[in-house]
Amino acid sequence: xxxxxxxxxxxxxxxxxxxxxxxxxxxxxxxxxxxxxxxxxxxxxxxxxxxxxxxxxxxxxxxxxxxxxxxxxxxxxxxxxxxxxxxxxxxxxxxxxxxxxxxxxxxxxxxxxxxxxxxxxxxxxxxxxxxxxxxxxxxxxxxxxxxxxxxxxxxxxxxxxxxxxxxxxxxxxxxxxxxxxxxxxxxxxxxxxxxxxxxx
Amino acid sequence: xxxxxxxxxxxxxxxxxxxxxxxxxxxxxxxxxxxxxxxxxxxxxxxxxxxxxxxxxxxxxxxxxxxxxxxxxxxxxxxxxxxxxxxxxxxxxxxxxxxxxxxxxxxxxxxxxxxxxxxxxxxxxxxxxxxxxxxxxxxxxxxxxxxxxxxxxxxxxxxxxxxxxxxxxxxxxxxxxxxxxxxxxxxxxxxxxxxxxxxx
DNA sequence: AACATTAATTATCCTTTGTTAACGGCCCAC
DNA sequence: GTGGGCCGTTAACAAAGGATAATTAATGTT
Numbered sequence: 001x002x003x004x005x006x007x008x009x010x011x012x013x014x015x016x017x018x019x020x021x022x023x024x025x026x027x028x029x030x031x032x033x034x035x036x037x038x039x040x041x042x043x044x045x046x047x048x049x050x051x052x053x054x055x056x057x058x059x060x061x062x063x064x065x066x067x068x069x070x071x072x073x074x075x076x077x078x079x080x081x082x083x084x085x086x087x088x089x090x091x092x093x094x095x096x097x098x099x100x101x102x103x104x105x106x107x108x109x110x111x112x113x114x115x116x117x118x119x120x121x122x123x124x125x126x127x128x129x130x131x132x133x134x135x136x137x138x139x140x141x142x143x144x145x146x147x148x149x150x151x152x153x154x155x156x157x158x159x160x161x162x163x164x165x166x167x168x169x170x171x172x173x174x175x176x177x178x179x180x181x182x183x184x185x186x187x188x189x190x191x192x193x194x195x196x197x198x199x200x
Numbered sequence: 201x202x203x204x205x206x207x208x209x210x211x212x213x214x215x216x217x218x219x220x221x222x223x224x225x226x227x228x229x230x231x232x233x234x235x236x237x238x239x240x241x242x243x244x245x246x247x248x249x250x251x252x253x254x255x256x257x258x259x260x261x262x263x264x265x266x267x268x269x270x271x272x273x274x275x276x277x278x279x280x281x282x283x284x285x286x287x288x289x290x291x292x293x294x295x296x297x298x299x300x301x302x303x304x305x306x307x308x309x310x311x312x313x314x315x316x317x318x319x320x321x322x323x324x325x326x327x328x329x330x331x332x333x334x335x336x337x338x339x340x341x342x343x344x345x346x347x348x349x350x351x352x353x354x355x356x357x358x359x360x361x362x363x364x365x366x367x368x369x370x371x372x373x374x375x376x377x378x379x380x381x382x383x384x385x386x387x388x389x390x391x392x393x394x395x396x397x398x399x400x
Numbered sequence: 401a402a403c404a405t406t407a408a409t410t411a412t413c414c415t416t417t418g419t420t421a422a423c424g425g426c427c428c429a430c
Numbered sequence: 431g432t433g434g435g436c437c438g439t440t441a442a443c444a445a446a447g448g449a450t451a452a453t454t455a456a457t458g459t460t
Binding site: 354355356384385387388391392395 | 447
Binding site: 069126 | 343
């Protein structure tokens with residue numbers, strides 16, 4: 001089932017235009033295998049243990065990747081929102097069942113494609129490769145930025161950076177998930193917020 | 201200056217064979233713009249503020265990416281060794297001067313290429329793209345693993361994981377750099393080591 | 401070999417975080 | 431409206447980490 005008139009496709013075709021110079025007519029084959037998916041808030045997109053290689057462009061909404069620790073606590077790896085990709089790196093890169101759960105934090109609209117299918121299209125039409133490189137590099141850069149925050153900054157500074165860099169997103173995500181992403185407990189984040197508040 | 205008979209090229213051509221089915225004769229053009237570089241232990245490869253887009257495959261040795269904090273302390277972002285790539289993501293991905301310093305921890309032998317040149321070769325010969333995807337995905341996966349450690353584990357658990365996953369490498373890197381990578385001070389790492397020791 | 405430099409450990413004190421539990425606010429279902 | 435459940439805050443205590451400084455160990459240089 002394909003979806004030729006989604007906003008996501010238009011955005012991606014704009015990327016392709018910039019990256020490759022190819023117009024919508026030429027890049028259309030890339031989207032033939034894609035389909036739109038809607039998720040309700042709190043709905044699971046990829047369950048733990050899943051082996052599917054879903055790759056999705058987020059057209060609308062916020063999603064969360066997390067896992068359950070032995071003690072039962074959740075640990076949030078990252079959140080992604082409009083304009084970003086969401087996928088299980090365990091299945092796509094490491095070829096093993098997903099250790100993580102991918103879940104909608106809000107009602108979401110995704111443009112989904114199977115990674116293997118996309119990979120075949122890319123191999124047949126390598127002129128689309130710049131799009132893959134673009135997203136891989138962007139995800140790599142964002143990951144390195146997160147590592148940088150952990151290595152450089154205290155939890156308090158990480159939180160400050162988070163709200164100054166991503167104020168819009170922070171307000172769409174419960175604090176407990178932000179705490180987890182920052183590597184601290186919700187209790188500690190609450191204290192951090194209080195400390196910051198008192199300084200002003 | 202090119203270098204047609206390095207061990208690095210042989211390794212990379214083996215990757216290419218596996219990933220694309222192309223033999224050494226066919227993939228040779230990819231290495232025409234590459235050159236071998238040797239670094240002495242402690243020698244800087246990419247200085248802070250550099251704008252060059254060097255990309256290097258590490259044939260031998262260990263390298264470290266780090267930055268200097270306002271207080272003068274160093275913060276190590278990651279270390280890389282044989283079989284991995286080293287490059288400034290600030291310059292290549294984000295198109296800005298490098299905030300990081302890339303320095304040899306041991307005597308190193310690298311196979312170097314300018315990223316823009318490589319990019320042009322890839323665009324002309326897109327059948328080589330799987331190699332780029334392979335390395336980008338591997339670096340992304342490793343970065344996500346590091347984030348996972350920060351989000352899931354305590355500093356003590358992170359250190360345990362580090363020595364169990366990368367025992368060989370740990371022994372080639374001074375503890376203070378490991379401490380920095382783990383997000384703690386050298387003093388704290390020393391206490392962690394003592395705690396672990398006492399448990400056995 | 402002697403010296404200087406750097407790295408790792410230990411000690412002290414202070415700050416921060418983790419843990420557990422209690423409390424209040426908010427939303428939702430009934 | 432009322433009763434649950436979830437979430438964020440607060441409190442109290444224990445555990446861990448940061449800062450600084452002193453000591454010891456290891457390394458490198460001449």
